[in-house]
Amino acid sequence: MDPSTLISYDHNEELLNAQTHIWTYIFSSLNSMALKCAIQLQIPDTIHKHGKPMTLGELATALSLHQTKCASLYRITRLLVHSNFLSKSKLVNGEETFDLTINSKLLLKDHPMSLAPFALAMFDPTLTEPAHHLSTWFRNDDVSPFHTLHGCGIWEYAGNEPRFNDYFNKAMTSDAKFVGDILMGDVVFKGLLEGVESLVDVAGGTGTLAKAIANNYPSVKCTVLDLPHVVEGLKTNGLNLDFVGGDMFQFIPSADAVLLKWILHDWNDDDCLKILKRCKEAIPCKDEGGKVIIIDIVLDIQNYNINNAQLLFDMALLSDAIGGKERTEQEWKQLFIKAGYDDYKIFPILGSRSVIVLYPS
Secondary structure: OOHHHOOOOOOHHHHHHHHHHHHHHHOOHHHHHHHHHHHHHOHHHHHHHHOOOEEHHHHHHHOOOOHHHHHHHHHHHHHHHHOOOEEEEEOOOOOEEEEEOHHHHOOOOOOOOOOHHHHHHHHOHHHHHHHHHHHHHHOOOOOOHHHHHHOOOHHHHHHHOHHHHHHHHHHHHHHHHHHHHHHOOOHHHHHHOOOOOEEEEEOOOOOHHHHHHHHHOOOOEEEEEEOHHHHOOOOOOOOOEEEEEOOOOOOOOOOOEEEEEOOHHHEOHHHHHHHHHHHHHHOOOHHHOOEEEEEEOEEOOOOOOOOHHHHHHHHHHHHHOEOOOOEEHHHHHHHHHHOOEEEEEEEEEEOOEEEEEEEEO
């Protein structure tokens, strides 16, 4: 049977639009590779250092590119303009110049809120290649496509691969710095810390976010809990801050508040329940000020639509985490109730992520 007879189309335009749509998704990974190339070549840093928009020739010279690659550089910059990572204008003589946008400024190496380390880690083949094994994983009993490819989980892999571990830690530090800078100036978050005298940042890594809180709220005693090898040798630099080595599934130090930044989305529901119950054991009751502060994505939160970044992050978790996922408000609510929390509030103050506050019964 001729496939064209199976579906009736009013216009050939529908078929052509469908083809374009398919092409866009087939080649969409090249958006990421072009951005990776730009960061590695230091295109944003070079334009920033120049202090004004650069012509293609100036950019090629400053980047020390091979003399035959100038035309190819234009093809990269053209895509970056289309993706809103560069802006384009023309000189009086008609020559095009390229400048930074707010998106590319956040990729500057020395920007105080730089997301370049996060981007480079997420572009690493260690994290991108498991997605090529999704169809295989759906038919086997491996716990994740990451296992299918690497033969172990991401945390075990990071513990045995110093290069990737360094990349990943820098990525998390980058994100924590970004989130910290946003939250420290946010009135809602400030209100959440009112009356809090002690706080534990669970799985807080090298303490970037806890340090920001300790700097801005010196009366709050901050503790970072993470695995012993993560916190070993870390310095407090005179802040009201401690580092504690331990396993969040076993014990969380007592405090008025517990902070879970981008932790729960890495784990399945059963593991999340274990973590949340440990948090509940660590804090006082609601009437005495106890609370758990969660920073994570909430899909389909009221009055907010799911965005593409949230869905793509969910796919990244499907590929690389063991049961980790992004959750809807209803899915979060079910977890909270099962873990013994009778009240929660969601504050969509972090773009694609939200701040969720739990109160124990």
